[in-house]
Amino acid sequence: MIRVLLADDEAMIRAGVSAILAGSGETEVVAEAADGREAVRLAQAHRPDVALLDIRMPRLDGLAAAEEIVRTVPGTAVAMLTTFSEQAYVARALSGGATGFLLKSGDPYELIAGVRAVAGGGAFLSPKVARYVVDSGRRDSDRLDRETAARARVAELSxxxxxxxxxxxxxxxxxxxxxxxxxxEGTVKAYVSAVLDRLGVRNRVQAAIVAYEAGLVHPQG
Known part of the structure; x- marks a missing residue:
């Protein structure tokens, strides 16, 4: 059973997400928080497998809470759950150590799959977020340059x-x-470490973005 801390300042959102997770038969919401400071405190107390955090919360926002949980509760994976997909939020969440970024408007299956992925040590980007990361905010020439660079890096892999x-x-x-x-599993761990090293990335999320940019994975939605 995957133990989840859920933090959102809207009680109805917490109820809905809890119901979806409970219905999966794989997860148990062990604590709920209505603000970022409470989320950090509960994460430290319960040490859940996954902290699922809204971005905009009172007292301490979800991004700052994520950074604090990653720092003080290293056994807890962090995923962001939000209605907002602006580039600044995505970039800060991922650089702060989050390994998942899920949209509240996404399919319930995405929520379950994302929690399962980050709990197992993987990374998960909502398809809409993945497309945004790959295609966002820059001129087409910049995007093509990134894709070309990603393909060149991937070409050096076995x-x-x-x-x-x-x-x-x-x-x-x-x-x-x-x-x-x-x-x-030990062989896979060695392969993943080698891939991160050869790509020059720090974590699985950054590796996943390279995979998207190189065309190994195709965002949908």
Whole structure:
């Protein structure tokens, strides 16, 4: 059972998300918070598998709360749940250590899949967020430059490393990749470390973005 801390200042949102997660049969909401400071305190007290945080909350916003939880509760994965997908929010959330970014307007399956992915050590971007990250805010020439650079970086990987990167991009955890590729988990862990090192990225989310930009994974929505 995946233990989840849910933080949102709207009680109806918390009720709806809790119902979706409970209905999955995979998750248990062990604590709820209405502001960022309470979320940090409850994360430290309950040490859940996943902290699912709204971005705009009183006292301490979700972005700052995410950074504090990542710093003080390293065993807890953080995913952001929001109606907002502006570039600044996405960039800060990911740079602050969040490994998931989910939209409240997304399909309930995305919520369940995202929580499952980050709990298992994977990364998950809502398809709309993934498309935004890849295509946002810059001129077409800039986007093409990024795509060309990503393809060049990926071309330096071995076929197996590219295969692993593509699966990282879909949000799979190491055990799930191992099962998909019929490898032992330790081998997959070594491949993921090698891929991060060769791509020059810090974490699985950044690797996933490279996978999207290189065309290994195709955002939908």
């Amino acid at each position: 076929p197996r490393e590219r295969e692993v990167l593509a699966l990282v991009g879909t949000g799979l955890s190491n055990p799930e990749i191992a099962a998909r590729l019929h490898l032992v």
